Amino acid sequence: xxxxxxxxxxxxxxxxxxxxxxxxxxxxxxxxxxxxxxxxxxxxxxxxxxxxxxxxxxxxxxxxxxxxxxxxxxxxxxxxxxxxxxxxxxxxxxxxxxxxxxxxxxxxxxxxxxxxxxxxxxxxxxxxxxxxxxxxxxxxxxxxxxxxxxxxxxxxxxxxxxxxxxxxxxxxxxxxxxxxxxxxxxxxxxxxxxxxxxxxxxxxxxxxxxxxxxxxxxxxxxxxxxxxxxxxxxxxxxxxxxxxxxxxxxxxxxxxxxxxxxxxxxxxx
Amino acid sequence: xxxxxxxxxxxxxxxxxxxxxxxxxxxxxxxxxxxxxxxxxxxxxxxxxxxxxxxxxxxxxxxxxxxxxxxxxxxxxxxxxxxxxxxxxxxxxxxxxxxxxxxxxxxxxxxxxxxxxxxxxxxxxxxxxxxxxxxxxxxxxxxxxxxxxxxxxxxxxxxxxxxxxxxxxxxxxxx
Numbered sequence: 259x260x261x262x263x264x265x266x267x268x269x270x271x272x273x274x275x276x277x278x279x280x281x282x283x284x285x286x287x288x289x290x291x292x293x294x295x296x297x298x299x300x301x302x303x304x305x306x307x308x309x310x311x312x313x314x315x316x317x318x319x320x321x322x323x324x325x326x327x328x329x330x331x332x333x334x335x336x337x338x339x340x341x342x343x344x345x346x347x348x349x350x351x352x353x354x355x356x357x358x359x360x361x362x363x364x365x366x367x368x369x370x371x372x373x374x375x376x377x378x379x380x381x382x383x384x385x386x387x388x389x390x391x392x393x394x395x396x397x398x399x400x401x402x403x404x405x406x407x408x409x410x411x412x413x414x415x416x417x418x419x420x421x422x423x424x425x426x427x428x429x430x431x432x433x434x435x436x437x438x439x440x441x442x443x444x445x446x447x448x449x450x451x452x453x454x455x456x457x458x459x460x461x462x463x464x465x466x467x468x469x470x471x472x473x474x475x476x477x478x479x480x481x482x483x484x485x486x487x488x489x490x491x492x493x494x495x496x497x498x499x500x501x502x503x504x505x506x507x508x509x510x511x512x513x514x515x516x517x518x519x520x521x522x523x524x525x526x527x
Numbered sequence: 528x529x530x531x532x533x534x535x536x537x538x539x540x541x542x543x544x545x546x547x548x549x550x551x552x553x554x555x556x557x558x559x560x561x562x563x564x565x566x567x568x569x570x571x572x573x574x575x576x577x578x579x580x581x582x583x584x585x586x587x588x589x590x591x592x593x594x595x596x597x598x599x600x601x602x603x604x605x606x607x608x609x610x611x612x613x614x615x616x617x618x619x620x621x622x623x624x625x626x627x628x629x630x631x632x633x634x635x636x637x638x639x640x641x642x643x644x645x646x647x648x649x650x651x652x653x654x655x656x657x658x659x660x661x662x663x664x665x666x667x668x669x670x671x672x673x674x675x676x677x678x679x680x681x682x683x684x685x686x687x688x689x690x691x692x693x694x695x696x697x698x699x700x701x702x
Contacts, residue, residue, distance in 0.1 A: 263576060263613070266576065266577065266580060267580075267610055270580045270583075270584060270606055271606070273584060274584065274587075274599060274602045274603060274606060275599075277588065277598075277599065277602065278598055278599035278602075281591075281598040281599070282598065290592050293540070293589075293592055294592060294593075297540070297541075297544055300544070301544050301547075301548040301593075302548075304544065304545060304548040304549045305548040305549070305552060307549065308548060308549040308550075308552045308553055309552065311553065312552065312553055
């Protein structure tokens with residue numbers, strides 16, 4: 259059996275050697291030429307088909323790659339948008355802090371910077387912004403009654419109740435808020451400004467003899483303990499000076515949009 | 528007899544052309560599939576050594592006509608491969624089960640690739656400074672990609688021939 263196999267192998271080897279010799283002797287050339295010329299049309303078609311399959315596959319892979327790339331880019335855009343929004347917030351915050359620093363440096367006030375951490379929810383729309391909470395409290399030296407200003411130094415309210423780590427900010431427009439102020443008119447009218455419905459302020463008990471007109475600025479009078487003089491509170495927008503009344507009443511509009519407050523400064527004595 | 532011989536010759540020639548013009552130009556990972564080797568293994572297992580020798584010589588001849596390596600190179604490669612395959616089939620993978628044929632396909636692929644790369648290395652050695660293929664990562668990557676494809680093809684062929692003939696054994700080895 260093994261002998262027969264060896265014989266077959268030997269025959270195969272002889273065939274190979276013979277074919278090689280015939281090839282190099284150019285005897286096989288016509289046979290090779292015939293095989294090549296007769297199989298070339300079919301090989302060309304097969305190759306074309308192979309190229310078509312390859313192209314189709316490549317296009318599909320490319321399309322998949324592109325769709326993957328689009329997905330990745332979309333993700334990146336979303337991430338960059340979020341990052342951009344974050345940076346914009348930081349820039350605004352930075353701007354505000356710079357303004358604070360400028361104002362406080364100029365006026366040489368001792369102050370404590372605080373972040374607003376919540377705006378108490380109330381079912382009464384009149385009590386909008388009634389319960390603003392800041393992240394600094396008694397442990398940081400904050401006491402009830404201290405004045406709170408924004409980054410431009412405009413008075414926005416007073417400290418109400420104080421906890422060790424937080425404090426309540428009562429806005430000047432709040433019904434509970436009372437602040438000793440003066441109107442910057444020729445008479446330097448002094449009085450108490452009180453909040454009204456969380457929207458405006460009013461100064462009552464102004465003698466009829468004093469001339470108050472819309473547009474006059476209202477500033478702190480400095481008559482209250484621990485509250486410096488001359489800080490802007492708002493602007494007179496309306497004066498009620500009916501002749502049959504003993505006193506005049508001025509409506510004061512705040513200069514600050516309380517909804518946009520994020521950082522405030524508490525002036526300490 | 529001559530008619531059958533001519534039939535096998537034409538079939539093997541067509542297969543070599545198909546391998547060279549369709550499979551090899553395909554995308555890189557599919558181009559490493561060596562259909563001719565898988566067919567050669569099955570011809571050996573199903574039709575015996577005689578037919579396998581004819582197929583090996585014809586495949587080699589087809590390859591030699593279509594390629595530009597020294598004439599006879601592929602005939603020698605296929606001949607040596609089929610002789611080793613016959614030796615392995617007769618002495619180690621005797622039961623013609625699926626696992627035997629998968630293992631045989633693996634060894635045959637390795638032998639053929641080894642012969643082919645050794646040959647091309649020797650042929651190209653004097654003209655180009657190339658690193659030995661056995662220490663190249665690409666060779667092994669390509670080889671195992673080819674092995675994977677060949678095994679899949681062997682698996683499919685096994686079940687096909689098991690369905691149409693009873694010359695192959697069931698999946699598990701019989702004690």
